[in-house]
Amino acid sequence: xNTFSINQRSELGCTILDLEGELDAxxxxxxxxxxxxxxxxxNLKIVVNFNQLDYIASAGLGVFMAYIEDxxxxxxxxxxxxxxxxxxxxxxxxxxxxxxxxxxxxSDAIDKFSNL
Amino acid sequence: MGNISTYRxxxxxxxxxxxxxxxxxxxxxxxxxxxxxxISDIRLxxxxxxxxxxxxxYNGEEDHTIExxxxxxxxxxxxxxxxxxxxxxxKTFKQPNIEEKIKQKKRGGMGVYLIHSLMDNVSYGREDxxxxxxxxxxxx
Numbered sequence: 001x002n003t004f005s006i007n008q009r010s011e012l013g014c015t016i017l018d019l020e021g022e023l024d025a026x027x028x029x030x031x032x033x034x035x036x037x038x039x040x041x042x043n044l045k046i047v048v049n050f051n052q053l054d055y056i057a058s059a060g061l062g063v064f065m066a067y068i069e070d071x072x073x074x075x076x077x078x079x080x081x082x083x084x085x086x087x088x089x090x091x092x093x094x095x096x097x098x099x100x101x102x103x104x105x106x107s108d109a110i111d112k113f114s115n116l
Numbered sequence: 117m118g119n120i121s122t123y124r125x126x127x128x129x130x131x132x133x134x135x136x137x138x139x140x141x142x143x144x145x146x147x148x149x150x151x152x153x154x155i156s157d158i159r160l161x162x163x164x165x166x167x168x169x170x171x172x173x174y175n176g177e178e179d180h181t182i183e184x185x186x187x188x189x190x191x192x193x194x195x196x197x198x199x200x201x202x203x204x205x206x207k208t209f210k211q212p213n214i215e216e217k218i219k220q221k222k223r224g225g226m227g228v229y230l231i232h233s234l235m236d237n238v239s240y241g242r243e244d245x246x247x248x249x250x251x252x253x254x255x256x
Contacts (some may be wrong), residue, residue, distance in 0.1 A: 025167040026131035057134075057163045058230055062223035069218055086156050093233055094226055095214050 006034055014045040014113050016106060020052035023060035031060070035067045035078075044076020047109040051082040056090050064100065077101060079109035121148065121188045129170050129180040129199070137184060138163050141195060148188045150255055157234040158193065158253055164227035165197055165249055173201030173247060183246075191255040194237075198246045206240060 004027035007018040015038055023031065038046060048064075068078055079101045083091070091097065103109050125140050127133040138159045145155045166182060174180045183198040209232040212225045232238055235251040242248065 022135060024131070024134050024163055025170070026134055055138075055159070057160060057167065058226035059167060059223075061226060065214065065218050065223055066221065089156075090160065090230070093230060095211065099215055099218070 004030060006030060008034070011047075011106075012110055012114055014047050014110050015043045016047045016049055018049045018052060022055040023053060024055070024057040025059035028059040028063050031063045032066070035063065039067065039070055039074075042074070044071050044074050045113045046071065046076065046078045047106055047113075048078060048080050049082050049106050050080065050084070050087055051106075053083075053087055056087050058090075058094070061091065061094060061096065064096075068100070077113070079103060079112065081106045081109050119189070123186045125184045126181050127166075127184065128178060129174045129182050129201075130178045131167065131170055134163055134166060137166050137182075140184065141186060144186050144188070145193055148193065148255075150193065150253075154253060154255065158195070161231045161234040161251055161253075162195055162197075164230050165195075165251065168204075168227050169197065169199045169201065169247075169249075172204040173199045175202070192252055193255075194250055194252040197249045198243070200246050203242070203247050 004021040004023055007020070009016040009018070017034060038044070064078060064080070071078055081103045082105060083102065088102070091102065096102065101109070101112070123144050125137070127137050141162045142155050142159050145158050150158070169182055170176065180199070180201060185196040187194045187196070206228055209228045212229055217223065231251060235253050237252040239250050240248070
C-alpha cells in the first residue's frame with residue numbers, strides 16, 4: 001500500500017507542510033493541490049518538512065519545480081528541511097541544492113523567513 | 117553455470133501500483149544480499165522506469181499491464197520490464213538543467229537521467245512485439 005500524507009501547520013507567519021510516507025508519480029498530485037491552494041491564498045512563506053518522508057521519486061521533485069518560480073516572484077520561498085540522507089541524495093543527484101534552500105532543520109527555515 | 121534465481125510479477129499499468137512494484141523488487145534484492153543503499157537505488161530506478169512506461173508507452177491508459185522480471189545471477193541483479201505500448205525513444209540521459217526546466221515550466225527528463233545514474237547497465241530493445249528495458253546492478 002502506498003501511503004502519503006501532508007499535514008499543515010502555521011508557525012510565526014510561515015506555513016509548514018509535514019510530508020509523510022512515499023512521494024511518487026501517484027501521490028505527487030496531492031502535494032500539487034496543496035501548493036496551488038497556498039499560492040491562491042497568498043501564503044508564500046512555505047517550509048516543507050521532510051522528516052517523515054521515506055521516499056521520493058522525480059515526479060515529487062517536479063512539484064517543487066512547478067511552483068518555486070511563482071512563489072519567489074511574489075516575494076516568498078519554498079524552503080526544504082529535515083531530509084533523510086536517501087531523500088537528500090535524489091535532490092542532490094539532480095542538482096537541486098544549488099537552486100533551492102535546503103536546510104537542516106525547520107527552525108532554520110522559520111528564522112530565515114523571520115529575518116527577511 | 118552459476119546460481120540463478122528469477123522472479124516475475126505482472127502489474128496493471130497504473131501509478132497506483134508503483135509502490136507494489138518497488139516493494140517487490142526491494143524485497144528480492146534484500147533477500148539476495150544487496151545492501152540498503154543499493155536497494156534504494158534499485159527501487160528508485162524501477163519506479164522511474166515504470167512511471168515512464170505508464171506515461172509515455174501507455175499514455176496514461178490504465179487498461180494495460182507491465183511485466184517485471186528479476187534475475188539474480190552471481191553478484192548481479194537484472195530487472196527486465198516488458199510493455200506492449202508505444203516505443204518511445206530515449207534521446208538523452210545527461211544531467212538535466214533544472215534551472216532551465218523551471219523557467220520553461222517543464223518537468224520531464226529527470227527519470228531517465230536517474231535510471232542511468234543509479235544502475236550499472238541500462239539497455240532498451242524489442243522482444244516478441246513488446247518493448248523490453250533491461251537494467252542491471254552489481255551487489256558490490
